[in-house]
Amino acid sequence: MYKDASTRKPITVTTLAKMKRDGEKFAVLTAYDASFAALLETAGVEVILVGDSLGMVIQGQRTTVPVTLEDMIYHTRLVARGCQTALVMADMPFASYPTVEQAVYSAARLMQEGGAQMVKLEGGGWLADTVRQLSRNGIPVCAHLGLLPQSIHKLGGYKVQGREEAAARQMIDEALALQDAGADVALVECIPAELAARLTEALAIPLIGIGAGPHCDAQVLVSYDMLGITQGHRPRFSKNFLTGCDSLQTAVETYVRTVKTGEFPSPEHCIA
Numbered sequence: 001m002y003k004d005a006s007t008r009k010p011i012t013v014t015t016l017a018k019m020k021r022d023g024e025k026f027a028v029l030t031a032y033d034a035s036f037a038a039l040l041e042t043a044g045v046e047v048i049l050v051g052d053s054l055g056m057v058i059q060g061q062r063t064t065v066p067v068t069l070e071d072m073i074y075h076t077r078l079v080a081r082g083c084q085t086a087l088v089m090a091d092m093p094f095a096s097y098p099t100v101e102q103a104v105y106s107a108a109r110l111m112q113e114g115g116a117q118m119v120k121l122e123g124g125g126w127l128a129d130t131v132r133q134l135s136r137n138g139i140p141v142c143a144h145l146g147l148l149p150q151s152i153h154k155l156g157g158y159k160v161q162g163r164e165e166a167a168a169r170q171m172i173d174e175a176l177a178l179q180d181a182g183a184d185v186a187l188v189e190c191i192p193a194e195l196a197a198r199l200t201e202a203l204a205i206p207l208i209g210i211g212a213g214p215h216c217d218a219q220v221l222v223s224y225d226m227l228g229i230t231q232g233h234r235p236r237f238s239k240n241f242l243t244g245c246d247s248l249q250t251a252v253e254t255y256v257r258t259v260k261t262g263e264f265p266s267p268e269h270c271i272a
């Protein structure tokens with residue numbers, strides 16, 4: 001069903017934009033090292049996110065807040081070495097983009113020293129100037145909206161975002177402002193499926209969802225959650241794809257296939 005990894009073309013922002021236009025869904029997973037990145041790419045994952053979730057799943061921290069730019073550069077470099085064709089997206093960690101200038105500096109390091117091909121940053125309309133300047137500097141950007149794990153101490157917990165109509169409307173307006181500023185991709189975390197459907201419709205750029213229902217253009221999960229490695233709490237919207245599979249490869253292939261067909265996420269993995 002999928003092209004052999006050696007014959008695949010590299011995934012670029014143009015590929016993702018075309019997939020959105022053609023109504024073809026794509027699969028995203030996190031990786032933090034070369035071996036995992038190669039495995040995900042071989043299984044057909046189009047975008048590999050070096051997430052600051054590494055703070056929890058690799059470093060054993062309670063939140064993503066302690067993750068540093070040096071940590072992100074190190075893990076991005078490992079992932080980039082394992083990839084031939086997947087697009088490598090790296091998280092800008094907590095407090096690495098307080099000003100436009102610092103954002104360009106941090107993103108440039110992730111690209112030059114880490115090998116990232118896109119950076120992701122968490123926030124709303126207040127980041128429009130930052131996104132514009134990154135874009136002008138040739139840096140592809142993913143705008144992360146909805147639940148913002150880096151702001152967990154301000155939010156007071158991991159809560160569903162955009163439930164009220166006013167908050168939903170504001171999220172759509174802010175996503176559009178970030179798109180206008182030059183964002184290439186948007187990502188929403190932990191929002192009602194109905195709001196994600198409205199965002200997918202409103203945005204010309206691809207929308208990646210996590211805990212955001214089946215209507216997004218793409219899905220992302222933390223690989224350690226979807227392979228059952230994470231100990232303790234696993235988010236309700238995640239799923240253990242290793243259950244019933246005989247290898248990691250088959251589990252990831254199942255994830256890719258069910259994202260593309262729209263079977264994942266099913267209603268039990270959605271927020272109403």
Ligand code: KIV
Nearest residue numbers: 030051052053210220
């Ligand atoms: O850090 C991460 O893994 C993420 C995903 C949860 C989207 O940002």
